[in-house]
Amino acid sequence: MLYDVYFYGMNTREEMDDFILNGHLHYVPHVSIDCAIFGYHEQQLKLLLLKHKAIYGWCLPGGYIKRTETLVQAANRIVMERTGIGNLFLQQFKAFGDPDRAKTNSFDEEKLFEATGVRFGKNNWLIDQTISIGFYAITDFVKSVPEPDIMSDECAWFAIDEVPHLEFDHDEMVKEALHTMRVHLYHYPIGYNMLPEKFTLSEIHALYETLLGKKLDISNFPKKLIALGLLKKLNEKRSIGPHRSPHLYMFDKEKYDEALREGVVLS
Amino acid sequence: MLYDVYFYGMNTREEMDDFILNGHLHYVPHVSIDCAIFGYHEQQLKLLLLKHKAIYGWCLPGGYIKRTETLVQAANRIVMERTGIGNLFLQQFKAFGDPDRAKTNSFDEEKLFEATGVRFGKNNWLIDQTISIGFYAITDFVKSVPEPDIMSDECAWFAIDEVPHLEFDHDEMVKEALHTMRVHLYHYPIGYNMLPEKFTLSEIHALYETLLGKKLDISNFPKKLIALGLLKKLNEKRSIGPHRSPHLYMFDKEKYDEALREGVVLS
Numbered sequence: 001m002l003y004d005v006y007f008y009g010m011n012t013r014e015e016m017d018d019f020i021l022n023g024h025l026h027y028v029p030h031v032s033i034d035c036a037i038f039g040y041h042e043q044q045l046k047l048l049l050l051k052h053k054a055i056y057g058w059c060l061p062g063g064y065i066k067r068t069e070t071l072v073q074a075a076n077r078i079v080m081e082r083t084g085i086g087n088l089f090l091q092q093f094k095a096f097g098d099p100d101r102a103k104t105n106s107f108d109e110e111k112l113f114e115a116t117g118v119r120f121g122k123n124n125w126l127i128d129q130t131i132s133i134g135f136y137a138i139t140d141f142v143k144s145v146p147e148p149d150i151m152s153d154e155c156a157w158f159a160i161d162e163v164p165h166l167e168f169d170h171d172e173m174v175k176e177a178l179h180t181m182r183v184h185l186y187h188y189p190i191g192y193n194m195l196p197e198k199f200t201l202s203e204i205h206a207l208y209e210t211l212l213g214k215k216l217d218i219s220n221f222p223k224k225l226i227a228l229g230l231l232k233k234l235n236e237k238r239s240i241g242p243h244r245s246p247h248l249y250m251f252d253k254e255k256y257d258e259a260l261r262e263g264v265v266l267s
Numbered sequence: 268m269l270y271d272v273y274f275y276g277m278n279t280r281e282e283m284d285d286f287i288l289n290g291h292l293h294y295v296p297h298v299s300i301d302c303a304i305f306g307y308h309e310q311q312l313k314l315l316l317l318k319h320k321a322i323y324g325w326c327l328p329g330g331y332i333k334r335t336e337t338l339v340q341a342a343n344r345i346v347m348e349r350t351g352i353g354n355l356f357l358q359q360f361k362a363f364g365d366p367d368r369a370k371t372n373s374f375d376e377e378k379l380f381e382a383t384g385v386r387f388g389k390n391n392w393l394i395d396q397t398i399s400i401g402f403y404a405i406t407d408f409v410k411s412v413p414e415p416d417i418m419s420d421e422c423a424w425f426a427i428d429e430v431p432h433l434e435f436d437h438d439e440m441v442k443e444a445l446h447t448m449r450v451h452l453y454h455y456p457i458g459y460n461m462l463p464e465k466f467t468l469s470e471i472h473a474l475y476e477t478l479l480g481k482k483l484d485i486s487n488f489p490k491k492l493i494a495l496g497l498l499k500k501l502n503e504k505r506s507i508g509p510h511r512s513p514h515l516y517m518f519d520k521e522k523y524d525e526a527l528r529e530g531v532v533l534s
Binding site: 028029030031065067068069070071074092094095096097098099129131133179183184186187263265267 | 295296297298332334335336337338341359361362363364365366396398400446450451453454530532534
């Protein structure tokens with residue numbers, strides 16, 4: 001049985017061979033990382049998915065952890081290698097280890113052979129039970145244009161309500177990533193790099209509504225951000241129509257970064 | 268170098284030998300679980316620590332994951348085997364995988380030999396880099412009396428502000444466990460099995476203050492629990508002194524369990 005086999009980021013046949021034969025010397029066996037990368041732009045929420053050449057369906061970008069890397073370094077490298085997207089704020093949400101988590105995958109050994117020219121030995125380090133650590137991120141999908149690596153057919157943004165059934169246990173991963181991201185919205189500031197530098201209260205309110213996936217009666221999040229000094233009211237307005245020129249706001253980046261480190265209570 | 272070697276729950280020399288020689292067939296190598304078990308009782312918060320026979324200092328109870336177990340099953344079994352405490356509500360908080368996370372431990376191979384009569388071969392599955400998945404739990408430390416297993420010298424509750432320096436990266440684990448537990452207080456109900464069946468608003472307010480480690484100006488948590496129907500006011504009072512007989516409350520267990528599954532927004 002093949003569990004959750006990832007191998008990407010390799011550009012030559014030699015690199016591929018070395019990874020398959022000696023990868024356990026450079027990577028921690030039995031542990032992988034999968035990343036749920038959410039994209040926001042103007043009230044739309046999307047998810048980044050990958051189509052690996054040897055797997056029929058779509059899945060989250062993933063890979064292994066180098067023995068010299070911290071988990072977050074590995075997650076950043078994997079996202080960069082798989083998708084071309086760099087510099088994400090990645091946050092762990094959960095590890096997945098059900099013994100049957102990979103049993104339903106449609107991994108195709110023949111397709112793998114076609115794509116790579118390589119066959120696995122029976123005791124290969126890649127063919128064994130794998131526990132995967134889930135990371136999530138939120139970015140602006142307009143600024144983050146994916147470029148799949150040579151082992152992937154496609155890498156694309158999907159609207160959150162049009163995400164297809166995913167391989168392995170990645171459906172559950174996405175559900176858990178969304179849940180944790182939504183809990184975190186109440187405890188960490190969000191919006192930097194996802195809103196224009198100067199924005200209206202409606203715009204940040206819409207960001208929260210979109211990420212939470214529900215209408216909010218009152219605008220507690222922006223109010224709380226202002227009360228905590230994370231959001232500054234500017235002496236500028238934006239003209240959006242007759243009699244409509246709302247005030248503009250921007251983040252206090254220093255306080256924002258501190259709140260990201262320490263956590264706060266919003267809502 | 269020895270990384271985070273756990274082996275407990277074994278009662279005979281034969282079991283020990285089999286675990287050391289063949290454990291990789293029954294357990295997932297390279298991955299362990301560590302558990303931060305918090306204990307609450309009447310405004311005191313404690314942490315459960317273990318003293319392994321082959322390690323000088325204290326650490327969190329931990330162990331490996333059987334290849335047939337889910338992560339939460341493994342965590343429950345490990346806590347039961349190590350400490351004799353069963354039936355805990357365990358919640359994942361973070362995986363720890365810095366390459367140097369175990370380099371500072373004071374694991375003593377000679378002490379291990381004394382305690383077990385067994386020596387490791389150089390290629391033994393236990394002697395390699397390990398990524399550990401952290402779980403936390405909260406229980407009533409009066410109802411949860413630890414009984415260490417044969418590989419542990421001691422297993423005891425420590426007041427949270429008197430926790431000694433811990434082995435491996437367990438100091439960081441405790442800090443992260445506390446942080447996640449405190450975030451979760453805003454999103455899941457707590458108190459069942461930690462308060463008397465019928466309790467006053469002051470008692471549940473004190474529970475929140477103790478777990479959060481700070482004074483709360485106003486009693487938002489109980490108010491929100493009442494508003495969400497999780498807490499029911501009883502037609503009973505407790506007499507605690509002249510002119511002082513506060514109303515008693517109890518949890519609506521059905522709504523409580525639903526809120527544990529689905530999450531809520533408290534505060």
